[in-house]
Amino acid sequence: MNQCQDIQELISGYIDHELSQQKAQRVRLHIESCDNCREIYNDLIAIRKEMGQLQYPECEEAKLDRIMNEPVARTIGIVGWIMLILGLVGFMGWQLFTFFTQPAMPTWAKIGVLLIELGALGLFLSVLRQRLIARKTDKYRNVKL
Ligand SMILES: [Zn+2]
Incomplete structure (x- = not known):
């Protein structure tokens, strides 16, 4: 009984090959x-x-997640989106302004262009929204892992 206790304390070390030859x-x-x-x-x-098998398949995915969620990459992504939005809105505003201040342009053309611009903006915003939702669900997926 006493010997069993001694041995059981050594088993973990035995599996890890940490024991001396005599103890092993x-x-x-x-x-x-x-x-x-x-x-x-x-x-x-x-x-x-079991632990080894659980760690193994997670490895590649965890590495990829770390790269994707790396602070610098995230910041660049966010800054990229902000610049794109600012540029697009600014450009469209300027374009609309110059277009609509042209007195020679007929009203139906102005309305048509306005609809096209609003449609493009709407599509862009819906894509942006989908991206943000996808990012949120990605986070949930990561937590689950
Ligand atoms: Zn024993």
Whole structure:
């Protein structure tokens, strides 16, 4: 009984090959003759294997997530979106202003262009919204992992 306690304390080290040759042999001999300790040894081996298998497939995906969610990459992405929006809105505003202040332009053409511009803006905003939603759900997915 006392010997079993000694051996059980050494089993973890035995699996990790951390024991001296003498101690490792003592554990090996005991495991071969003692059902109880052999069961503990097998359980530990099974747990190690399971942990190893769980870590493995996550590895590549976790690495990719870290790259995608890296602060610099995120900031550049956000700044890119802001610049794109500002540029687009500014350009469209300027274009609309010069277009609508032309006295020679007929009213139906002005309305047509206005509808096209508003349509483009609407589509752009819907894409932006989808992107933001996708980013949120991505976060949830990461938490689950
Ligand atoms: Zn034992």
